Amino acid sequence: MFRKLLVAAGVAGLALAATPASATTTATTVTCGPSALQSGLSTKVCAEVTGDQVQLYGQVSLPGPGPQSKELIVNLSGGIVGGASLGSVQGYRNFNSATIQVRGVGGTVPCGSTVHASFSVASYPWANTPVTLDLPIAC
Known part of the structure; x- marks a missing residue:
């Protein structure tokens, strides 16, 4: 009985090994809008696209050398032009010289x-000046 079970398991394993893996893997592409200074920091908004799935993120980094610490008010929002919202994220983030992403x-x-997509950063005494990205989704 045990021998028959081993043979059946071996045949099933060969059948799985002979079946080619799905070739429908879709690559992820990242597209970013132009960088701009907000609150003395370099900011940009980006989109990661995999097929019809889109994930947006904003990024904050130092524009040059030197340590800088700030409490930031961040706002990331996105939507389909002429259609539905993809959501928004607002809140406070601490920036301590290392690049941060808001997702x-x-x-x-x-x-x-x-x-x-729109991403803005404010820190006293500077107001925000949003960076934006308009990206056609080709799929």
């Missing part, structure tokens, strides 16, 4: 749509 906005986007 949490995204979702499924119909092929052929355009995604609009």
